[in-house]
Amino acid sequence: MRLITSLVALTSLYTAVLAADNGLAVTPQMGWNTWNHFGCDISEDTILSAASALVANNLTQFGYEYVIMDDCWHAPSRDNQTGAPVADPAKFPNGIKDLSDKIHAMGLKFGIYSDAGTYTCGGRFGSLGHEQIDAQTYAEWGVDYLKYDNCYNEGLSGTPQISHERYANMSQALNATGRPILFSMCNWGEDGPWNFAQNIANSWRISGDIMDNFDRFDDRCPCTSVIDCKLPGFHCAMSRIIDFAAPVGQKAGPGHWNDLDMLEIGNGGMTFDEYVTHFSMWSILKSPLILGNDITNMTNETLAIITNEAVIAINQDAAGSPANRMWKRSASEGGDLSLWAGSLVNNTFVFALLNTSPAEQTVGVDLADVFFDQGKSYQTQAYEVFDLWQKDGAGSWGKSIGIIQGGMNVTIGV
Amino acid sequence: MRLITSLVALTSLYTAVLAADNGLAVTPQMGWNTWNHFGCDISEDTILSAASALVANNLTQFGYEYVIMDDCWHAPSRDNQTGAPVADPAKFPNGIKDLSDKIHAMGLKFGIYSDAGTYTCGGRFGSLGHEQIDAQTYAEWGVDYLKYDNCYNEGLSGTPQISHERYANMSQALNATGRPILFSMCNWGEDGPWNFAQNIANSWRISGDIMDNFDRFDDRCPCTSVIDCKLPGFHCAMSRIIDFAAPVGQKAGPGHWNDLDMLEIGNGGMTFDEYVTHFSMWSILKSPLILGNDITNMTNETLAIITNEAVIAINQDAAGSPANRMWKRSASEGGDLSLWAGSLVNNTFVFALLNTSPAEQTVGVDLADVFFDQGKSYQTQAYEVFDLWQKDGAGSWGKSIGIIQGGMNVTIGV
Amino acid sequence: MRLITSLVALTSLYTAVLAADNGLAVTPQMGWNTWNHFGCDISEDTILSAASALVANNLTQFGYEYVIMDDCWHAPSRDNQTGAPVADPAKFPNGIKDLSDKIHAMGLKFGIYSDAGTYTCGGRFGSLGHEQIDAQTYAEWGVDYLKYDNCYNEGLSGTPQISHERYANMSQALNATGRPILFSMCNWGEDGPWNFAQNIANSWRISGDIMDNFDRFDDRCPCTSVIDCKLPGFHCAMSRIIDFAAPVGQKAGPGHWNDLDMLEIGNGGMTFDEYVTHFSMWSILKSPLILGNDITNMTNETLAIITNEAVIAINQDAAGSPANRMWKRSASEGGDLSLWAGSLVNNTFVFALLNTSPAEQTVGVDLADVFFDQGKSYQTQAYEVFDLWQKDGAGSWGKSIGIIQGGMNVTIGV
Amino acid sequence: MRLITSLVALTSLYTAVLAADNGLAVTPQMGWNTWNHFGCDISEDTILSAASALVANNLTQFGYEYVIMDDCWHAPSRDNQTGAPVADPAKFPNGIKDLSDKIHAMGLKFGIYSDAGTYTCGGRFGSLGHEQIDAQTYAEWGVDYLKYDNCYNEGLSGTPQISHERYANMSQALNATGRPILFSMCNWGEDGPWNFAQNIANSWRISGDIMDNFDRFDDRCPCTSVIDCKLPGFHCAMSRIIDFAAPVGQKAGPGHWNDLDMLEIGNGGMTFDEYVTHFSMWSILKSPLILGNDITNMTNETLAIITNEAVIAINQDAAGSPANRMWKRSASEGGDLSLWAGSLVNNTFVFALLNTSPAEQTVGVDLADVFFDQGKSYQTQAYEVFDLWQKDGAGSWGKSIGIIQGGMNVTIGV
Known part of the structure; x- marks a missing residue:
């Protein structure tokens, strides 16, 4: 393209405007997430530096507002006494609440990551069976956004009913806190969230994880369609995700979006023109636009793409129609x-x-x-x-x- | 054709004559529905004008008898006290019972729409979990027909057992009212209603919504067959629905029909010959014949097609064999x-x-x-x-x- | 062939010899059934005439022993008082026990038909929810064999677990009577009975109903494989069923057989050579050999095929290996x-x-x-x-x- | 290759290192199993001879440590009084505990076989519903490894949830014994164990049983992919299993491996070069390396392949990445x-x-x-x-x- x-x-x-009962994501959410560039290698500094760069690069003026801390923020285990989640004290010496406050002080919003399973994908403690205490803790920490993954889910999938129940548990726990927390569901399209998640999530991933590549086939993303895909996997090339998105656009709208996964622009696996295609298609398909590069160290080309206000305006258009x-x-x-x-x-x-x-x-x-x-x-x-x-x-x-x-x-x- | x-x-x-326990639809139901032409833009006047046109055009003599009010008749919410459904007072200033009485006075029958989910497809309140009060209210309103849709169903699909239970709840509620109400199930073929709905519904939709087009492929209707289709979608071209219908004709019969969706004849997306094909094939496949055009303003060609008494006679043939x-x-x-x-x-x-x-x-x-x-x-x-x-x-x-x-x-x- | x-x-x-706990069908059952030739048009006379013909034609010496009364033997409803099944008094003026006694007196065994649903395929009362009273009544009537069909099953399918439970209910009810009753399961292969029915049934149908035709494709038998087929249908040509049987032969053995459906030999839709193929393949695939023609009126060619003792010996070989x-x-x-x-x-x-x-x-x-x-x-x-x-x-x-x-x-x- | x-x-x-909670199989398990060569024809002598040969051939130095007794070790029935499993006294005159002790005395570990169903695949008593007594007895016998098969499972499959529960029952029973017992799950890939078994099993089979053949297609292994395969079957050629493994390698890691089935090297169905391919690919795909030949009687070629320390080192590499x-x-x-x-x-x-x-x-x-x-x-x-x-x-x-x-x-x- x-x-x-x-x-x-x-x-x-x-x-129609229907969504999780939180009034959020009337247009697709925009922001930055640690995972695509930093993976598990994150800390308070990684996140605050990125937040500062968001502001310094004026990205906030284009709509990027969520700073999302993905997997591996966790201490080895939950609090022995309360069962509450605990952050890694080495990576986050001042705690998550302090981090959240600092991000809010910059005029940004703060996102966190967990998993609807026993462990996160990176092997940390998951939230399955701990939805209330986790949601409550996130709210106390000032969290504004939860990306909720699907690893180690103890077989709780196979019908829309089973998957819905597992994710609805967290959705309801978040709503019960009274704090508006954007719920970014990440079950990789299993059991068709476009059919069942409109009322419980602000967005849902439709496929396995994106790969920073234009169109290479990879056996780790084996399905030819996301409809009834039983192994979403990862290493899904960018233009394969566009193919995947074609039939499910009809199911998205204000408050409930198809998430084509975080952006790879600036990570180096595609050419300038390919990244232009990436940004353009994510925009018109009304995917959340979550940056995944190192925004503290961007080329002018990268910055030019992600700040095209005309393309962003289409993504954020009030009609909300992919x-x-x-x-x-x-x-x-x-x-x-x-x-x-x-x-x-x-x-x-x-x-x-x-x-x-x-x-x-x-x-x-x-x-x-x-x-x-x-x-x-x-x-x-x-x-x-x-x-x-x-x-x-x-x-x-x-x-x-x-x-x-x-x-x-x-x-x-x- | x-x-x-x-x-x-x-x-x-x-x-064999088996069906929902109401004695209705011994031959496929015939009538008119608001949706294909008017969508959400309906009112008492829209419906009464159409009812009058049905009579004025002598369509009743050809068998068209149901006047069906599709989505968007609703007030913003149910009655606070009773939980009963409430109609939009602006669109229906005299209420639904009055509308129903007027339609009955014309010698016609009156149909209504709801959804086996939290919301209707147009975002109004749905009937999931409200089956008894809704069925009872419909009966009190003098409703003769219920089209029951599938949006926002909270993941209650994935096996015939799950889908059957959700629709059987309304079927039983309708029967419990004592009023014969034709039950037109619209779950888009999910989980194979031709296999499980013969005892609970008078007809069941087999696919995503029809598009007023002869044969164009559209990504929004992605399945190549309705057998085990996990994303029925909409924008299904007319001749694709005919293909879809081929294997499931065997499951229909008196009192329990495959519904190929409402007719598009007169809506302008096909040629005269294509509409002839549309009407002919719906007829011989024993689909309900529910007009979807503006019958207050029809061309002679449209009228000629929908009043071909020989073709209608095949549809209404007592053998009931697609x-x-x-x-x-x-x-x-x-x-x-x-x-x-x-x-x-x-x-x-x-x-x-x-x-x-x-x-x-x-x-x-x-x-x-x-x-x-x-x-x-x-x-x-x-x-x-x-x-x-x-x-x-x-x-x-x-x-x-x-x-x-x-x-x-x-x-x-x- | x-x-x-x-x-x-x-x-x-x-x-391995594993089966329903009744010791029956150590080799595939052989006999005759009313359906393929007579359909619903049966009576005491139809069945006794066929039984007499079995004996008169010496078919018993070749192993044919079960005389099976298929659908439509029923009175309009069960006994009002006891809920027990009742036969049509016009068709069976002397009752089923009398019919059974007469068949036993000829040295034959007697089979009956019911359905694991609300109605039989022919619209008579089904056994779903009546398993105990029905099994008990069959035992009192001297029944030796039950063909148990799958129509109108109220959506109780979709996983092996759901289908297994529905059929196990009858299997256990039959065993509880103390009378050995061969259990011929007929769920058309839904949810893979070859995977789950070895302990509950003596045989299980693998596909939709056979059509008396060598190889014509018919839309009413739409699946290209019986593995995960969601619409078994009927009108399955003989050689298509052979294709269907290829992968599932591995799952059969003494006491638990793949049933390729009743034979069409003598019904006129195939040539002599095609019927030879039909009989040969059913034999080596260890299908039950249940005649489906009018055995009171057979050609010599038909008789020659069904009495080929060498081919039958292969079907009845003690190794029981398809x-x-x-x-x-x-x-x-x-x-x-x-x-x-x-x-x-x-x-x-x-x-x-x-x-x-x-x-x-x-x-x-x-x-x-x-x-x-x-x-x-x-x-x-x-x-x-x-x-x-x-x-x-x-x-x-x-x-x-x-x-x-x-x-x-x-x-x-x- | x-x-x-x-x-x-x-x-x-x-x-990430996540697995059944037993600390075992940090690298893929290695050993020998009776089935591929001896089938049901096993005894104390078969197993002790193989154990002695493992030691005599210095195979232990290459990492082969488990001696696994597959199906058919059973007495005709469980202990009448306690319900505990009992071994065939003719085949195992000194009992299983004695056998286990002797194997331990040689510096080896001892594995056993059972089935998550009513019967084992060979028709012996299964463990479904007997998980606690069986796990406890295995622990008392000094068992270090359980291969847990999938025959006669009473329809308990069809969703990941159903299959997970059935296998988790045994996993938890094994853990409850306090003895570390490697749990080798063998449900042939049904419902995708790569998606649900990481926390309950040390390895899971991904397909039907291997056939000692390079690439012949066999109808008894009919699926073209293991993703959502509804009939895993057996007679799966070696290179077809490699194809099957391609998409699921991403799901394995230390403590939780894809099991491509036991090795056929030395059993005669492939050439030397084909067995080299077999060993190489099993190694790099991080399959358990369980010998399946008669190790008391090996050619030098067979020995050379299975003792290639460089290839084994890749299989046992600490990164654990297929x-x-x-x-x-x-x-x-x-x-x-x-x-x-x-x-x-x-x-x-x-x-x-x-x-x-x-x-x-x-x-x-x-x-x-x-x-x-x-x-x-x-x-x-x-x-x-x-x-x-x-x-x-x-x-x-x-x-x-x-x-x-x-x-x-x-x-x-x-």
Whole structure:
């Protein structure tokens, strides 16, 4: 995908707003998470440095607000007396409450990680059977966000009913604290959270973990679809996750989003153009935008991508309607071409072309496809088109590239 | 599909009559529903106008009798005191009982919509856990029909047992009211209602929602079969639903029907010939025939299709035996050809040819295929053939086109 | 399949004997059932006439012993007072006990039919929730055999655990009567009875109902495998059931058999050679051999097939080891060729070649394939081969056709 | 696979150590088991002879320590009074405790077999519902290892929850004895033990039983993947199990291993080179290495393979990280080529090429593939390569074959 455009038109939108009962994530959450870059090697310093960098780089002005501490913050065991979770005193000498206060003092929000199993994926104590004490402790610590993983779940999966109950337990425990805590469910799409989690989670992961790679197949992410996938795994290439997302976009909306996993932009496994595709597609599919790079040490290219305000605006558009794949065609050189289109507020629209073939492609875009959902009257109108990856004369992303009617040709590089 | 014919022969039929314990839908229900055309934008006026149009257009004489108010009739919440459902007082200033009385006064029956979940698909209050009070209120309102949807079901799916229990709860609540209320189950085919719902429902949807389109693939309707489909979705093209229906016709019969979803005829997304195919195939597959267009404003073409008394007679035939697909063949131009055949009462039969290719096709119809189920003696007889989409000399649908033996050639346009 | 041979060799066999706790079906049961020919149209006379014909045709000497009354023997409802099952007094004016006594007096055994659901497939009262009273009544009636069907099961399927419990309830009720009653489970392979029913049933159906046809695909039998098939259906062509049986032969043995469904031999839908294939394959796969034709009115050809004592001997061989498919190859004309081989007692073996292509085929049979399971020493020996569909000089089936070593060529007609 | 090499590099590894709560199998268990060679034909003598041969052949020095008595050690029934398991007094005249003592006296450990069902696969009494008495008795007998099979499980499968509960019952019973007993779970991969058994078992079988054959397809092992396989069966060719293992390696680690089934080396069904492949792949995939041949009567070739200390060292490497398949390509002659790579401690690595085609292949190995997981800095370094199936000058396995950078060509024979 090398182009993303925005079209003006004449309709209005209806979207139901249903979610976990906390009023959060009316648009997809934005922030930063320790895992993709630092893995288990985290500490108070790692997190505060990143928080400072968020502010210093003005990322807060673009909407990035959650600083999320992923796995491995834990002491070897819970408190012997109370059963409450305890943080690693070496990594967090001042405790989590102090860390949370400092982050709040920077105008940011603070997220934590746990797991709906006996252990976390990194082998720390999990929350299964400890939902109340953990939620209560998080609330006391000032936590604003919980990423809740799926390792070591004692076989508690296999039907939507079983998976729902396990995650609903934590959702209800969080709500019972009285503190609004965004619930980011991470069961890797098992049993179809898009079908059952709208009322209990603000977002749900749809697949195994992302790999910082454009399209390489990896046996560790073996399913060809996330529908009824029994081994989500990890090492899922970025464009495979886009394929995975195509059928489930219909199930997301304000307060309940498909999470395509944290961003890899800036981690080095893809080219600039591939990261542009990554950010663009996560945006129009209304995935949470959670940075996963070392934001204390970014190139200008990385910063440019993650601060494209026009692309972010689409992600945060109030209509909350993920783009749909209107067609997908095999390219003769291998890989695929696909057209994605979505509706925004105020009669504007977005479309994107994705090229996963190894060759440059020139593709005819037919407005009958872009506006298939809107019907014939939309398909024949004239539209002003903006390329969201070119800057306009005032230096803002989103340059007008002319008026089109009927369709246009688009060339997409490799 | 451009031709539908009826043949005379010499057999009798046996069909078990089992259904929800209410004596309804001995033949597939017929009527009109608000959703396909009006969506959430409904009111007392919308519904009464449609009811009046049903009568004014003489549609009642063709069997259309249910006027069904789909989603979004609800007040923001249930009655605080009693927990009973409440209608939106702005949309329904005279209440639902008054609306129901007026519809009954026109000689029509009145249907309502709810959902076996926490919320309806449009985000209104659902009936899960409120089955008794809701069924009782519907009965008090004079409701004759309940369409019962599947959104926000709290993960209560995954095995036939789980899905059955959720829908049986409402079925039993309806029966307990003492009022005969047709139970139109809409769980989109999850867990195979054709296997488990014969005793609890008068009809069950088999797929995701229909799209007003002949055959376009849409990622939002991703399954290639409805057997064990884990994401029924919506935007299912009309001819894809016909494919979906092929294996499950065997499970339907008097009192318990496969519901291929409401009709799109007159909504503008297909050509006249495509709508003829739509109506013909819904008819021979014994789907409920629920109009989904604006019947206050119809073209003559639309009216002609939905009032073809010969096609309706096949749908309402007392044998209640859905047609079967006798063969399906790929066309060289893409798409498929298929032959469908079914048994009617009084030793008459129906067959249809369906062409989803982009080219006109001339197909040899072998009576050995049409009468495969009936055996050799039937395969060699002579039959008078009637084309149900031509009018006879008296102006009635169903013109005799001659006597055939062995087989005939049929040309099917695009 | 046009050839079936028997080879002499030098090994012994071990087979575990586990089954429902009744000591029955040490070899696959043999008999006759009303359904395939008479359907619902049965009476005392139908059944006694068939029993008399079994005796008159000397079929008892070949092992056919069970006379099984399938669906539709029922009165409209159970006994009001006791809840016990009641037979249709018009069809069975002397009652079932009397019928059973008469059948026993002929030296035969008597079987009955019911269903693990609310209704039988023909719409009569089912046994779900009535297991004790029904089993007790059957025992009082002198019943020796129960075929137990799967219609209208109220959604009680979806995991092996759910299906097992439903069928185990009847199995235990039968055992509790103290009368040995062969339990013929008929859940069409749902949830894999080959995995869970060895201890509760003497046989279990593996697929939807057979169709009297060699190989026609029918949408009503839609699954391509019986492993995890969610819609077994019916109208399964004979050779499709053979395909279905290939992977599950490993799970059968003395007392617990795969049931490939009742025989169609003599019902007219296949040629003589096709019925020879049908009987041969059912035999070597150790299916119960339950006749399904009108045995009061048989051709000599039909009688010749069902009384081939050499083929029956393989079915009834004490080793109880179903043949395995050693290879399957596509034929250039369409259809497949396959080689099947099985072990018998006393170091004898059987192999069969199956040709589902429309052309005559000459196939090289390599003893390395036939004796793949037995190992190299067996593969290089010399064997005397008997063609079980030719008669020897004394008029018995099974003519020696010479000594082979290494392999042989076999020609199989259409 | 005809080559296996080891590379030196510069990284470190993180692996979570989680397992059944017994501290065992920190590296994959090694030993010998009666089944593959002796089947049910076992006795005290069989086992003691094998134990003596383990010692006499110095196999203990290579890590082989468990002597495991598989199925058929049982008396016809449990003790009437206590319900405790009883051994066959004819086969084990001195009892199991005595046998265990003798094995311990040789410096070995003793393993036993049972089944999480009503019967064992060989038809002996199973442990389902007898977990406490059985575990207690095993502990009293001095048992160090339990292989726990899956036959006749009364339908207790179908969701991870159901299967987990059945196996967790025995796991907890073993732990409750206070004796460390390695728990080798053998449910053939049903319901995905790689997803649910890490906390309850030290290893879990992933597939149906192995067949002593390189790559023959057999209908008795019908699934094309072990993910959601509903009929694991047996007669699974060695290289099919390797394919099965590819996606699930990610789930294994110290204390919880994927078990690819017992070794067939020395049983005669494969060539020397094929057995080299077998041992190499089991090693790098971190399968338990349990010999299955008659170790009292081995060829020098067999002994040479199973005592390759370099290959064993990879299996027992402390990192405990199974190799991953980096790519798989179809060969033009049929079969596949694949590249596997894994990380070891001390910045060393292993890779292997597997050739299942019938022709010799020369394959370019690109270090960008070998070190895909490690990243670019690793991909461009120089490495010393050791061929683990050649001996160095001192007579030890693992000859240096030079320094490579970027990649190398490898020729793999048939």
